Amino acid sequence: MDEPLAAAHPLVPSADARAVVLVEGISDQVALEALAERRGRDLDAEGISVVPIGGAQALGRFLNRFGPQGLDVRLAGLCDAGEESDFRCALERAGLGSDLTRVEMERLGFYVCVADLEDELIRALGAASVEQVVAAQGDLGSFRTLQMQSPWQGRMTEEQLRRFMGSGGRRKIRYARLLV
Template structure:
């Protein structure tokens, strides 16, 4: 159990560390102190771990207030785990959102890139000294001619720790009036 989970009143279950960093960055920007509020953001290590996480933190475990974030491709894993945990049956996406579980179209990086727009994301990549690496990816035969937003998604997902490093940078660049709905939704739920 993490250092703060003993005193937690709510837990936000996310697939990985990059999602955790994004949620925590948005909380900071919204001037929320999650630790003081008793909210812990827990990277579960992939969607397949949602069932065990719900057993641990849900109604048959620590019985904490729950929220979660998953990629579109993992929606089924999350839906089935919520149903197995006794949190509903034949859940629709709206039902999942009522429970605090939000689905990102494609994934969180996709949501952030679409909201910010590729030109702004490229500025951030340049400010981090990674524009040369991004241009190299754009020249690769399999990525030449593709939309810039697709190239940026691939770029964020490649390279050791890049996705984790850019998660909070992209959130920090957001206009707070245009935060991706899933990211805003989980914070509003806890």
């Protein structure tokens, strides 16, 4: 089993969770937990669980379970730009607002990545630094192969890296921890 996947917490929060951060996938969970660890935060001790929901379409189910109609724990979340409308609709259906803007979603604790979390990390680190991480993982040859493919030739390195992270099985999960 992939080490980051094995290290990911269960898909349900601990019984003593006081707050739940809902994210789309396991790579998002791994990245947020790695960031917390890097900043010296113990999410378990703080009663915070990061829960991957398996895609934006599932948000409503999790809001019902953990929100005001369910366990009523403090909620937050993170989604890709392409899933913003799914998140907005689910928040509204759960009674957390109406005609929500992105700013209002943020006030509720739900944030939208420019493209996705990998894009945010690549932009934060810069392409050269991410390429160094790819090289250190022994994946530079595979990345160079992607760059030579006609759909990716001439594209910005950041776009190529984002595509590279999203391809290749569990690569997205593995790099989530490494890029934080």
